[in-house]
Amino acid sequence: MSVLTRALYLAVERLRGSEALALLREIEPLRMLPPDRARALQFARLQALLEHAERRVPYYRELFADLRISSRDIRSLEDFARLPVLTKDIVRERARDLVRDDVPLSSLSEHHSGGSTGVPLTFWREPRYMSASAAGTYRNLRQAGWRPGDMVAFFWGWNDRLNRMSRVEFELRQQLRRMYQFDPFHSGLEAMDRWVRTWNRIRPRVALGYASTIARFAAHVERTGRRLRPVAGVFTTAEKLYPAQRELIHRVLGGPVFDCYGSSEVQNIATECVRGRMHVNADFVVLETDEAGRMADGTAPLLVTSLWNYAMPFIRYRNEDCGALVPGVCDCGSGFPLMELRIARVSDNFVLPNGRVVHGEFFTHLLYGSEGIESFQFHQTAMDRIVLWIVPTGEDGAARERAVRAAVAQVEALAPGLIHVEAREVASIPLSSAGKHRFTRSDVSIPADSGVRA
Numbered sequence: 001m002s003v004l005t006r007a008l009y010l011a012v013e014r015l016r017g018s019e020a021l022a023l024l025r026e027i028e029p030l031r032m033l034p035p036d037r038a039r040a041l042q043f044a045r046l047q048a049l050l051e052h053a054e055r056r057v058p059y060y061r062e063l064f065a066d067l068r069i070s071s072r073d074i075r076s077l078e079d080f081a082r083l084p085v086l087t088k089d090i091v092r093e094r095a096r097d098l099v100r101d102d103v104p105l106s107s108l109s110e111h112h113s114g115g116s117t118g119v120p121l122t123f124w125r126e127p128r129y130m131s132a133s134a135a136g137t138y139r140n141l142r143q144a145g146w147r148p149g150d151m152v153a154f155f156w157g158w159n160d161r162l163n164r165m166s167r168v169e170f171e172l173r174q175q176l177r178r179m180y181q182f183d184p185f186h187s188g189l190e191a192m193d194r195w196v197r198t199w200n201r202i203r204p205r206v207a208l209g210y211a212s213t214i215a216r217f218a219a220h221v222e223r224t225g226r227r228l229r230p231v232a233g234v235f236t237t238a239e240k241l242y243p244a245q246r247e248l249i250h251r252v253l254g255g256p257v258f259d260c261y262g263s264s265e266v267q268n269i270a271t272e273c274v275r276g277r278m279h280v281n282a283d284f285v286v287l288e289t290d291e292a293g294r295m296a297d298g299t300a301p302l303l304v305t306s307l308w309n310y311a312m313p314f315i316r317y318r319n320e321d322c323g324a325l326v327p328g329v330c331d332c333g334s335g336f337p338l339m340e341l342r343i344a345r346v347s348d349n350f351v352l353p354n355g356r357v358v359h360g361e362f363f364t365h366l367l368y369g370s371e372g373i374e375s376f377q378f379h380q381t382a383m384d385r386i387v388l389w390i391v392p393t394g395e396d397g398a399a400r401e402r403a404v405r406a407a408v409a410q411v412e413a414l415a416p417g418l419i420h421v422e423a424r425e426v427a428s429i430p431l432s433s434a435g436k437h438r439f440t441r442s443d444v445s446i447p448a449d450s451g452v453r454a
């Protein structure tokens with residue numbers, strides 16, 4: 001990368017007012033703190049968060065009052081472990097009481113996510129959280145030698161803003177932001193042929209994104225005998241990374257593959273190091289396991305506390321993933337604690353009659369946060385047929401009808417005239433064999449994808 005490109009990138013970031021690069025400088029050395037100093041830093045941040053929550057957040061104010069303690073009485077992680085768990089049900093029922101009451105809600109950004117019970121939830125974040133989250137991602141990329149201004153191939157959910165951009169505007173923005181976005185919602189064979197050309201033109205230093213999309217791209221490149229300029233590292237996130245996918249990605253894209261773990265509500269939870277071990281980002285989260293739920297394989301439900309979300313503190317939050325804390329210190333030089341992850345999250349990719357392949361995340365975001373809908377599932381029963389199962393709430397039938405109509409139209413527009421979407425209301429949606437709700441489900445396998453996952 002030229003000196004000029006880097007200077008331009010840094011100027012653009014300054015103009016955007018993002019604190020991410022400044023925060024990166026601050027957090028980058030923390031990963032290499034010795035374990036005792038990392039623990040001390042983590043606990044100091046936890047105390048500051050608890051004090052804030054007690055003072056500014058109605059739900060926690062009430063909780064500390066009920067327990068007849070003050071946040072200052074929590075002097076160790078053992079004390080902390082006695083606080084009640086925050087479940088998704090509580091977040092759903094008490095959402096507004098969990099938001100700090102000293103800033104207007106309009107100053108926060110609203111987000112939605114799913115969950116294994118199938119009922120979506122809403123949460124809020126501050127601009128500073130978003131900057132910290134970006135800084136955390138940058139710190140991950142640094143492990144592969146990425147420097148601010150180096151190009152990132154970014155396989156991530158598309159949105160309407162990107163759809164509305166002209167080609168020229170899109171190209172300019174991707175070049176200036178140094179994150180070139182590839183669209184997992186439009187990832188058929190034709191699209192991936194284009195990706196090969198784009199990749200070799202933009203010359204990414206690293207790649208980042210959905211494990212399934214990057215693996216499908218790698219499989220396509222290998223099958224068609226093309227060559228990609230190798231990257232220094234690949235960072236997968238948001239869904240389960242299978243061993244076969246890891247090998248395939250490494251073989252085709254070059255560079256080591258690092259799996260990163262975050263959940264929708266709490267990001268930057270853990271990152272694989274150069275030794276292939278998963279380190280908890282102790283400056284971003286406190287991670288515990290819920291021993292009451294320990295399973296035969298030694299893992300237990302995770303309880304995660306975000307040390308950065310002051311807008312809506314998540315404290316001892318059961319995010320519905322499972323894992324284990326691993327004792328010992330890694331020889332990579334990082335003093336951050338170790339963990340093992342057992343993540344079940346899998347998004348199905350839908351293949352449509354026009355050859356378009358659409359990552360499951362496309363569908364979920366159509367209905368998250370819609371009024372009158374308790375839960376839903378997009379189920380592809382045949383290549384040209386999708387059933388949208390809806391569990392209605394008692395209220396607001398008109399809002400529900402509007403939301404469903406809009407979602408059906410958007411899905412049918414993926415392959416105009418070639419697919420039919422039928423919405424059906426039901427009392428409940430059956431869980432998967434693993435006992436979890438799936439927002440997307442496809443009975444149609446993508447012929448070219450065989451072996452990508454196994």
Ligand SMILES: [Zn+2]
Nearest residue numbers: 273275330332
């Ligand atoms: Zn390590």
